[in-house]
Amino acid sequence: MRRRILLLFLAALVASLALSGLALWRLTQGGQDAVIQAAMIAGFGLLGLMTALWFLFDRHLARPLESLAGALRTGRVPDLEQARHLADLGPAARDAALARERSDQALAQALEDHAAETLREKASLEAILADFGAGAVMADARGRVVFYNASAARLLPGLALDRALDGHLTPGALRAAQMRLAAGAAATDLTCLTVGGVRLSGRLRAIEDGLLLILRDSAIQRPAPRDTLEALRRHASTLVPMLDALDGPIPPALAQAIRAEGQGLATATRRLSQIMASDAPGDVAGLTELAAGLDAVDLPRLAFRAQAASLNALLLMLDARLRALGHAPVLSVHPDPDDQMRLTLDWRGTPVPIDLLEGWLTATPDPGQPDLTGAEILARHGTGIWPETEGGSARLVMPLALAQGIADGLGVTYDFALATRGAASSRLADLTCVVFDTETTGLTDRDRIVQIAGLRLARGRLTGERFDTLVNPGGPIPPASTAIHHITDAMVADAPDLTAALTAFRHFCDDSVLIAHNAPFDMGFLRRAEAQTGARFDNRVLDTVLLSAMVWGQSAVHTLDALTERLGITIPPDARHTAMGDTIATAQAYLALIPALEAKGITRFEEVVAKARDHRALIGDANR
């Protein structure tokens, strides 16, 4: 095009020179009209020349450009014939328009797919919520009902959209549960009465701009026969020593029979006592729920076998009584033997007389369960409470059993689109995998695992299923290792041992490809423990160090930090060197590596294994 314009201007120059030459020639001829005729030749000639130039520019440049701009604005594919004098601009504009058309079509298709997926998920969730038996009520931030199912309507007569939820329940119970949520719990147990006096139990969860309440009929709980047991024990305790002391007048055979019966009575009452003492609630409550509304220090993330509503209400009542005496109690937790922790309310000052404390426990602190005394709440948790003193400080002490796991999990796992994404295969993007990481007492073969975390991937997506546990290594953790992963001896004191942890992890990663960064290290710990734990790990293995070497070559740095930085993945500083933090980073790196490997023609697991042979100098293959 530039050449054409050059030629055009050269032609205009030649024409101008020709006109000038003609005009000059006419002048040299002389005569009366020479000047006038020379001027006319130059003037009209230039006018004609300019007109011709304007015509050419207008027809071949201005009009096609206008048309092209219009086409680009409207998304129409431009007419190439019109733009034939615009060199590559016409085809470029046509390609851009076609790309835009394809992109629009892809976007429309993606939106359509997403809308269809959303509709499927909505239908599935509606089916689940309609028939899962419990009442489900959702309320907005103002406490107005925005959703409920048929079971909820049955449990809470009069329930209707846009009505206040707390109008259907004992008001104190819902408020107390909301306070536990405000204290940081993701969800909390709730036991309450309806305005009609029906007992319900359930779980309240904070959701985006509102609350979700799941409710069930609470089975009528027969009070434990503690009074009867007490009477049985008193009689047995009187009878047994008396029988023990018998001699002389009673025939020996009869005395022996009476003694055997008495001992039988004693054994039966002891067994009954043990059964009732272990009758702790099946509910799990997070420490944040129990501590809601109390002054507290350094609360670790713990879960207890406890009913949040009643125990939190009891602690709040004790806190209020202590404050009425002028004390300022602070809640804290301390390790205790036998899978328990001690909850303590500490204050500076004089101790509380035990009989005063026992008197407080005759009150009924939980508005949701107005028939339950503090003593009965403690008995149901298989625990008690007492005062202690130390120096100028006093405290109330309550042991409480720990629960396995954390209470704040979402508890729902789904991927309805899984069925539409085809079957699992050995394609890297289709594998069912568990990405995992371990933290250990050190780097040698003699060292032990102290933490293990895993995330499941299915068909190229994180499923949301996670495994995360501390492991008691059965020995001290060297300070140098604690400095790296910040796991202390105290933290693992109550954690599952290696057999329990690896058996659970074995279940989690069954039938999955295991993925780790520097897999031979982590797999070494799992496989060396096989003889001890009985949990075998014959899984296929992928190593993100090897995958990184396949993409960037062996000479590049393949540490997790270097790999994630290359892929633009950020690991929060406090998550680095935690098993779950490194697992998340490794999973993200693996997902980002899949397209890069595919671009290099490595699409299947078998191809990775074959290619791994080229990289043996860098790192061993952890596959058996």
Next chain:
Amino acid sequence: MADILVIEDEDNIATALDFLLTRDGHRHDRIATGRGAVDRIRQTRPDLVLLDVMLPEVSGYQIVQDVRADPDLAGVRVLMMTARGSVVERRKGLALGADGFIAKPFELAELRAEMARLLS
């Protein structure tokens, strides 16, 4: 032989304990309520107190807490007896200052062994 104070409101079990302690040759006395028990301990300074938990007016737990708050009574051993035999009740009794804790119904050999331990 030791001086033993029995604080027990149940007459039948007090009778049984009286029989056993007499047979084993101990000097012993009994009161049937928690009220005034600490004053009685101050006056008589027994070697051992056999203390029931569930007492009228003042509980056995309160008595042991008061005894341990008085430094003059540091030499008095307290063996608590309770029908509530759970682990947490035992911990509660020991935390309040009891020297021993025995769950009812106890067997004679068990009581004798615990008394011997505290009196040795």
